[in-house]
Amino acid sequence: MLSLSRLTLTDYRNYQQLVWRPDQAGTDGRVSVLTGANGSGKTNLLEALSMLVPGRGLRGARLADVQRLGAAGWAVAARLAQDGEAFEIGTGLTTEAGVAGGATVGASSGGRRVFRLDGEPARNRAAVAERLCAVWLTPQMDRLFIEGPSGRRRFLDRLVLALEPEHAREVAAHDEAMQGRNRLLQNPRTDPAWLAAQESSMARHAVAVCAARRSLVGRLNGAPQDAPETGFPAATLELACEITTQLMAHPALVVEDWLRDQLGRRRASDAAAGGASLGGHRADLLLSDRATARPASLGSTGQQKALLIGILLAHAALIAEVRGEAPLLLLDEPLVHLDTTRREALFAALLRLPAPALLTGTDPEPFAPLRGQAGFWRAGEGKLRPDSAFGSEYPGPPAAERV
Incomplete structure (x- = not known):
């Protein structure tokens, strides 16, 4: 059981403290x-929690853009417990010299992103990812099935990252090698040895990225997504990817050699096109209803949302099984496009999972079935107050923490 006992925000978007x-x-x-009018800060709070794991959070924002207007930096800290053992995670952007230490990430403002575990600098971002993972749902993901493959690829990579913390490093290394190759291809006098070196690096990381994606897809397809139990349709996931197809028939080292050869053969056409025609960046994630085999892209908005939530719930259960610890669930406007039956099914599923879940909406009434089982809060003016109509009054933080 994972629990969240305290969250502290400093100069984060509309929250001064x-x-x-x-x-x-x-x-x-x-x-x-969490309920409140549009712009009241509900999503900001979920985003702040998503920043406690490596990456750019559920909005994908630049690190310098989340700080409150006029502030010199920002900070997010949380106190959690796993099976009763408390720990703290903190992150933030600071311009103070010598403060960063440990795991840091550059920011365009000149500041540095800092991660801390139990008050000490984290040795690296993987150490943070090993301690906490998060699963989130945003309104932008409602268009996942009808837009281009890049969004589905990022969605899949976030799912992989929750189980394999090194995946982000492999993706970044692949993209860096690919961009280096693209630059070299634009110069007709480039030494072929330099191109070969970039292609070798790109092939190595592309195979690692695609193997990790394939592994997760296999795990989710093998998971017992029991629709009567969860209330959501089970999904079948499929990777449309030449590298993945090769991995289904050959060992990874053989696929690396094949990809390296293909990149060499495609130099002229890739130079003319301005980019690589083969690599981890060309993968797409295809989804369909497991019971009917109907592609998600052909379903209604409500059916697509139900499939997406079913995948996230199955993924959360898989994380709890594999890691031995549950993820943090951040669901922004999850009830949109869901009928009453599916809404109640979602509430029941969240109450069964051994993880903290945060949900947002404009009004509290659609969440009424959770009354007495969930805490209700109203966001606004940079504050978070209990909704007395749906729960008991919040006494406020201890005197030592009041600001």
Whole structure:
């Protein structure tokens, strides 16, 4: 069981200073419902929590863009517990010299991204990912099935990252090698040995990336997504990727050699096209309803949303099984496009999972079935207050934490 007992935000978007204790809304704090008008800061709070794991959060924002207007940096810190053992994770952007240490990431503002575990600099980002993972749902993902493959690829890579913390490094290394090759291809006098070196690196990382994606797809397809139990349709996932097809028939080292040869053969055509025609960046994720084999792209908006939620719930259960620890669930506007039956199925599923879940919505009424089981909060003016109509009054933080 993972629990969240305290979240502190400093100069994060519209929050100048916030100390939030989810369990002080009349429940155990495992499920929290945040409501409020558009622009009140609901998604900002979910995004802040998503920044506690490596990456750019659920919005994919630049690190310098999330700090409050006029602030010199930002910070997010949380106190959590796994099976009763408490730990703290913090991250932020600072311009103070000598403060970063440990795992840092550059930012365009000149500051540095800092990660800390239990008050000490994290040795690297993988150490943070090993301690905590998060799964999220955003309204932008409602268009996942009808837009281009890049969004589906990023979605899949986030799922992989939750189980394999080194995956982000492999993706970044692949993209860096690919961009280096693209630059060299634009110069007709480039030494072929330099191109060969970039292609060798690109092939190695592309195979690692595609193998990790293939592994996760296999795990999710093999997971017992029991629709009667979850209330959501089971999905079949498929990778449309030449490298993955090769991996199904040959060992990884053989596929690396094949890809290296293909990149060499395609230099002229790739130079003319301005980019690589083969690599990890060309993969697409195809989804369909397991029971009917109907592609997700042909389903209604409600059916697509149900498939997506079913995948996320199956993924959360897989994380808990494989890692021995549950993920943090961040669901932004999850009830949009869901009928009453599916809404109640989602509530039941969240209450079964051994993980904290945060849900947002404009009004609390659609979440009424959770009354007495979830904490209800109203966001606005850079604050988070309990909704007294749906739960007990929040007494406020201890005197030492009041700001």
